[in-house]
Amino acid sequence: MPVKWRLRLYFLLLALAITVTFFIVRVKADLSTFFVTGTSTEEILLANEMQSGKLSRQYIASLRCDGLESAALTSFVNRFSDSVSKLKDVQGVWQPGQNQQLIDKLLPLYLPHASQIYSLEPEQYLSRLFTQEKLDQRAQLLKTSLLSLQGRRVKQIALQDPLLFTFSAFEDLTKFNQTTPKPSQDYITLIIESSLSGLAGAEQHQLQATLQALFTEQNSKIEIACTLEMTGVPIFAAATETMIKADIQRITIIASIGLVIVFLWIFRSLTALFWVSLVLLSAATGALLVTTLIYGYVHGLTLAIGTTLIGICVDYPIHAMVHASATNRELKEQAILKIWPSLLLGGITTIIGYTALGLSGYPGFQQIATYAGTGILISLLFTRFILPDLMTDRPVRSTVNLGMERWLNWCDNWHGLAILFVLVFATGAMFRLPSLQWIKDLSELTPEMDDLKAQDQRIRARFTSIEPGRFILVRGDDVESVLQKSETLYRLLDQLKDKDALASYIGLYPWLVSNALQKRNQLALDKYWQGNALELWHHALEKHGLSVRRLGDIRPQEKSHLQPHEILMSPASRLFSSQLVINDGRVMAMVWLAQHDPDSVRSAVNKLEGVSYFSQRDILNKLANDYRMQAVKMLFFGLSVIFLLLIIRYRSPANALRVLMPAVSAALFIMTGLSFLSIPLSFIHLVGFLLAVAVCVDYGIFFLENRSGNITLTYHAMAASMLTSAMAFGSLSMAENASLKALAVTVALGVVLGFLLCPIFIRPGQERISFADRH
Amino acid sequence: MIRCEKLFIIVCFLPAIAHSAENLETVMARMAAHRAIKTSYNETRYLDLLDKPWSGAGFFYAKPPSQLVKLQLSPERVVMAADEKKLWYYDAKHGVHFDGKISQDDPITMGVASFQALINGDVKRLQTLYRLQFSTGNGYWSLLLLPKPESKSMKLPQMEVSGREGKAAQKIVVQQLDNADHSEYLLGESTEGSQPDSEISALIREAKGYD
Numbered sequence: 001m002p003v004k005w006r007l008r009l010y011f012l013l014l015a016l017a018i019t020v021t022f023f024i025v026r027v028k029a030d031l032s033t034f035f036v037t038g039t040s041t042e043e044i045l046l047a048n049e050m051q052s053g054k055l056s057r058q059y060i061a062s063l064r065c066d067g068l069e070s071a072a073l074t075s076f077v078n079r080f081s082d083s084v085s086k087l088k089d090v091q092g093v094w095q096p097g098q099n100q101q102l103i104d105k106l107l108p109l110y111l112p113h114a115s116q117i118y119s120l121e122p123e124q125y126l127s128r129l130f131t132q133e134k135l136d137q138r139a140q141l142l143k144t145s146l147l148s149l150q151g152r153r154v155k156q157i158a159l160q161d162p163l164l165f166t167f168s169a170f171e172d173l174t175k176f177n178q179t180t181p182k183p184s185q186d187y188i189t190l191i192i193e194s195s196l197s198g199l200a201g202a203e204q205h206q207l208q209a210t211l212q213a214l215f216t217e218q219n220s221k222i223e224i225a226c227t228l229e230m231t232g233v234p235i236f237a238a239a240t241e242t243m244i245k246a247d248i249q250r251i252t253i254i255a256s257i258g259l260v261i262v263f264l265w266i267f268r269s270l271t272a273l274f275w276v277s278l279v280l281l282s283a284a285t286g287a288l289l290v291t292t293l294i295y296g297y298v299h300g301l302t303l304a305i306g307t308t309l310i311g312i313c314v315d316y317p318i319h320a321m322v323h324a325s326a327t328n329r330e331l332k333e334q335a336i337l338k339i340w341p342s343l344l345l346g347g348i349t350t351i352i353g354y355t356a357l358g359l360s361g362y363p364g365f366q367q368i369a370t371y372a373g374t375g376i377l378i379s380l381l382f383t384r385f386i387l388p389d390l391m392t393d394r395p396v397r398s399t400v401n402l403g404m405e406r407w408l409n410w411c412d413n414w415h416g417l418a419i420l421f422v423l424v425f426a427t428g429a430m431f432r433l434p435s436l437q438w439i440k441d442l443s444e445l446t447p448e449m450d451d452l453k454a455q456d457q458r459i460r461a462r463f464t465s466i467e468p469g470r471f472i473l474v475r476g477d478d479v480e481s482v483l484q485k486s487e488t489l490y491r492l493l494d495q496l497k498d499k500d501a502l503a504s505y506i507g508l509y510p511w512l513v514s515n516a517l518q519k520r521n522q523l524a525l526d527k528y529w530q531g532n533a534l535e536l537w538h539h540a541l542e543k544h545g546l547s548v549r550r551l552g553d554i555r556p557q558e559k560s561h562l563q564p565h566e567i568l569m570s571p572a573s574r575l576f577s578s579q580l581v582i583n584d585g586r587v588m589a590m591v592w593l594a595q596h597d598p599d600s601v602r603s604a605v606n607k608l609e610g611v612s613y614f615s616q617r618d619i620l621n622k623l624a625n626d627y628r629m630q631a632v633k634m635l636f637f638g639l640s641v642i643f644l645l646l647i648i649r650y651r652s653p654a655n656a657l658r659v660l661m662p663a664v665s666a667a668l669f670i671m672t673g674l675s676f677l678s679i680p681l682s683f684i685h686l687v688g689f690l691l692a693v694a695v696c697v698d699y700g701i702f703f704l705e706n707r708s709g710n711i712t713l714t715y716h717a718m719a720a721s722m723l724t725s726a727m728a729f730g731s732l733s734m735a736e737n738a739s740l741k742a743l744a745v746t747v748a749l750g751v752v753l754g755f756l757l758c759p760i761f762i763r764p765g766q767e768r769i770s771f772a773d774r775h
Numbered sequence: 776m777i778r779c780e781k782l783f784i785i786v787c788f789l790p791a792i793a794h795s796a797e798n799l800e801t802v803m804a805r806m807a808a809h810r811a812i813k814t815s816y817n818e819t820r821y822l823d824l825l826d827k828p829w830s831g832a833g834f835f836y837a838k839p840p841s842q843l844v845k846l847q848l849s850p851e852r853v854v855m856a857a858d859e860k861k862l863w864y865y866d867a868k869h870g871v872h873f874d875g876k877i878s879q880d881d882p883i884t885m886g887v888a889s890f891q892a893l894i895n896g897d898v899k900r901l902q903t904l905y906r907l908q909f910s911t912g913n914g915y916w917s918l919l920l921l922p923k924p925e926s927k928s929m930k931l932p933q934m935e936v937s938g939r940e941g942k943a944a945q946k947i948v949v950q951q952l953d954n955a956d957h958s959e960y961l962l963g964e965s966t967e968g969s970q971p972d973s974e975i976s977a978l979i980r981e982a983k984g985y986d
Contacts, residue, residue: 146822545826546825
């Protein structure tokens with residue numbers, strides 16, 4: 001095809017691709033793509049629940065109004081709650097543990113079933129209760145309760161449940177609420193449940209602004225300034241999304257400006273800048289299009305990390321342009337064709353690196369790998385088929401002297417010493433490797449969120465003593481089986497309480513009781529009320545001046561069992577919504593734990609089938625370890641595939657090793673440096689090493705093959721590519737996100753070191769033409 | 776019950792609502808207690824779940840701006856205390872302890888709002904919850920507090936405070952509106968000063984469970 005038509009076809013396809021991409025591309029910035037999940041069913045279900053369940057949609061709002069008297073405070077909180085509950089994105093607002101109206105609403109639901117839910121061990125419970133002494137005590141309790149502050153409420157209960165079985169059922173829960181110290185009485189806690197997904201950062205950010213505005217509005221109506229603090233998954237999601245957006249903007253601007261400056265400094269040509277811009281435009285458009293077609297959207301973090309593509313994608317055309325600039329006009333295409341095999345091999349090794357990255361298992365990295373791989377492929381094709389056409393009949397200015405010749409000469413003159421020094425240093429570094437520090441907890445990867453994490457702990461500590469990160473998970477195929485397993489678990493936990501291994505726990509009992517236990521409770525009671533128990537009870541009532549006529553009948557009133565769906569449809573579901581997950585035919589119940597001895601609880605719980613002790617910290621540690629191991633595997637997998645490819649290409653393991661050595665040594669030296677600086681490594685660093693190796697191998701290939709026959713020119717071209725890569729990856733260090741910073745350090749330092757080590761490890765033995773002679 | 780008791784204690788500590796020429800506003804203006812005060816009481820409750828009326832006795836304490844204590848000494852010791860935000864109830868013998876916030880959502884603690892209104896002589900606030908009927912005759916004064924229809928959801932009881940002309944309140948009757956349960960309080964003489972003050976502090980600590 002004639003050059004003219006080939007270029008026309010290229011521009012036509014580019015315009016078409018840009019148009020299609022513009023209309024179909026969808027950029028998402030919510031965290032679900034990058035949300036860490038586990039490998040087990042439970043971990044995945046929990047992760048799903050954290051992403052879209054009720055728990056993820058709830059804000060915990062903490063209000064403080066010093067000096068505001070009670071009635072005014074109540075009025076203030078009610079006005080704020082009312083205005084919040086009217087928002088279209090809010091499903092409900094309530095005060096945990098303080099909603100007396102809710103308890104009043106629940107009484108009619110539970111009271112008729114009091115004889116079915118009163119105990120986890122009904123036979124033992126009744127055998128202890130139905131003695132004259134214990135019934136006397138129960139009558140005394142009834143009388144005392146009737147005459148107490150709560151007399152009105154007790155009367156309502158006693159008329160249907162004279163033996164106060166409801167008290168027994170809720171006894172532990174009441175005790176927990178009354179005896180567990182609330183660290184602070186100065187705050188009012190509100191739970192605000194939104195209807196939006198907890199991880200929909202942008203929408204949640206808008207809702208948070210509205211909540212703050214409503215609070216400020218209410219605040220302006222009183223003389224005392226109240227304060228509002230909030231926490232919850234949506235707070236973290238919105239903060240993260242804001243940070244990601246800011247990072248994308250900052251990195252894009254810095255990387256673009258930096259690259260233009262570096263490029264103009266090296267090539268001193270706006271025409272050349274235009275060509276490289278075309279590469280970037282083509283690569284970015286193609287990457288966006290392919291990623292959108294495969295995944296349906298492009299994530300913001302893919303764009304942020306993909307921005308570094310700029311550095312890698314321009315490597316190939318820059319390398320080609322440097323070679324072309326050193327030849328006559330007519331020989332430009334030949335110069336590019338000459339180095340094309342090196343470019344192709346370099347491109348393939350880089351794509352292998354990104355493929356290994358995609359297989360690392362970290363959520364979202366598959367998309368980054370697709371995005372980067374597509375961009376590199378397009379850049380290669382552009383360099384081979386479009387760039388020569390663009391350069392035809394257009395002069396290319398000679399590039400600026402980057403001073404690489406002096407380094408080449410030094411390496412040449414002192415080669416033995418240099419290689420000895422590097423090998424000694426590398427050996428020393430190998431000994432340092434075992435003392436590398438690793439990040440053990442995934443949460444350490446987000447130090448930028450430390451303030452929010454501290455606020456979260458502060459707010460939660462104000463209203464609950466439950467340990468938020470540790471709980472017991474009960475799983476099953478249906479609600480009934482989960483409830484039955486849970487009830488067995490509660491009996492076990494009660495034993496642990498007796499041994500002081502557990503302070504307290506909150507399960508689903510008595511809010512949800514299995515049909516089996518309800519039946520057992522009722523059967524046990526039936527045996528008693530028909531015997532002399534009724535006589536004993538009447539005697540106890542008479543003794544304490546209570547009405548036998550009104551309170552003497554203890555026959556169960558209700559035969560049908562209280563079904564889970566009745567409870568789940570009632571306001572009671574709000575009280576345990578965070579403890580029950582029903583998802584895709586699987587049911588999970590969570591039992592929250594107060595202060596406890598983890599080892600005792602874990603060993604006791606492990607005896608039960610379908611029940612496991614969960615520690616969020618343990619899960620995160622395990623995930624961090626899994627990702628690290630996977631990243632190590634992928635690093636070796638990537639290296640092995642690249643090494644194999646190089647052996648096939650060169651038919652010489654020695655040459656393949658020479659190409660790899662600069663990259664591997666660079667990674668080794670950076671690891672050692674981080675170790676000396678006591679900076680703990682994470683799998684993100686390993687991913688960075690993988691990318692650095694993939695890029696540095698290109699330099700090794702270019703340097704070893706030296707297809708132009710002029711090693712100074714080749715190294716000069718490599719220097720131009722290295723500078724743009726280092727610039728692009730280095731710009732990631734401007735991000736707030738600590739993972740991006742870690743990538744910046746490893747990859748940018750890696751490519752610089754890898755580039756500098758090439759002349760030490762590789763001796764191409766080709767013609768040397770000085771930079772001055774060339775020009 | 777607490778609302779009745781609070782209302783009761785405030786009223787009984789009032790200086791005499793003395794003269795028939797007085798109207799509600801002038802009486803309310805004198806209601807605010809200025810010092811700690813203590814008065815004895817005898818209580819009789821008529822509950823339909825009890826075979827016979829129940830009797831108790833003890834002392835009421837009040838201290839401006841918002842502290843209130845009910846110390847029941849017979850048949851057994853029970854302490855109930857409240858300030859502007861919280862309510863404590865402690866029955867040591869039966870191990871019953873209550874510690875809760877005063878909230879409009881809770882009918883049991885709602886009387887505090889009335890208490891606040893009374894202690895401040897805030898007729899407007901009181902009138903948001905109750906319809907007040909003040910009357911005199913035959914040498915007695917009487918203040919009838921009828922829950923307003925709009926405060927029906929709070930389940931406030933009807934209360935009647937009465938006394939001889941020129942004297943402090945002598946009797947309070949608290950009547951539940953949805954059943955026949957009612958309570959009568961007969962009040963004794965009041966004492967003021969530093970002794971009630973220090974007793975209040977000790978009793979509040981006891982109700983909180985600190986002692």
